Amino acid sequence: DAKTTQPNSMESNEEEPVHLPCNHSTISGTDYIHWYRQLPSQGPEYVIHGLTSNVNNRMASLAIAEDRKSSTLILHRATLRDAAVYYCILRAILTGGGNKLTFGTGTQLKVEL
């Protein structure tokens, strides 16, 4: 599986934007970029995913570099509730069947008042 590299931790102040980077220099053309997060004592939660174009949803935005070797998850206004471990995961397209997500260590985001 192609690997991703994320900073171990980041800090933000409440109501400020947060940019969480992810490097994936060995990404293949069939890999989607997925982001999940895990709040304390909870299961992972889907945030967003994309292939080539930037994506927006109600939770976040995903900016994908033109060469696809890096991406950035953007939380537009961090809240205390956004304090979590954020995982950047590459997920290959398959022609059939489920395929697993492989979690790394992610980025621990701390949000302060």
Place this chain on the structure above:
Amino acid sequence: EPEVTQTPSHQVTQMGQEVILRCVPISNHLYFYWYRQILGQKVEFLVSFYNNEISEKSEIFDDQFSVERPDGSNFTLKIRSTKLEDSAMYFCASSLTGGSYNSPLHFGNGTRLTVT
């Protein structure tokens, strides 16, 4: 919003005992997964399940583990003879379709298994 539910939230068992962890996936989902997370470590894939059979499993998922979808709603993970190192949080997940459509996985909040 529909969610994946897991029971029990915490299970304590003695070494060598069998345990069954239960999950109710989202009702129209077709793919089912078990993951585990040992305290302070990564979330690890155990097994994926589709069309009443295992589609993929990891090295962790040895002969002591089995999965079953006994009816139209439940998805279970059985550990036949628990070991101390099986102590972990076990997460069930489901997705509408598989990788080709990239539908996200929806996770439950886990069952904490403590083996004494």
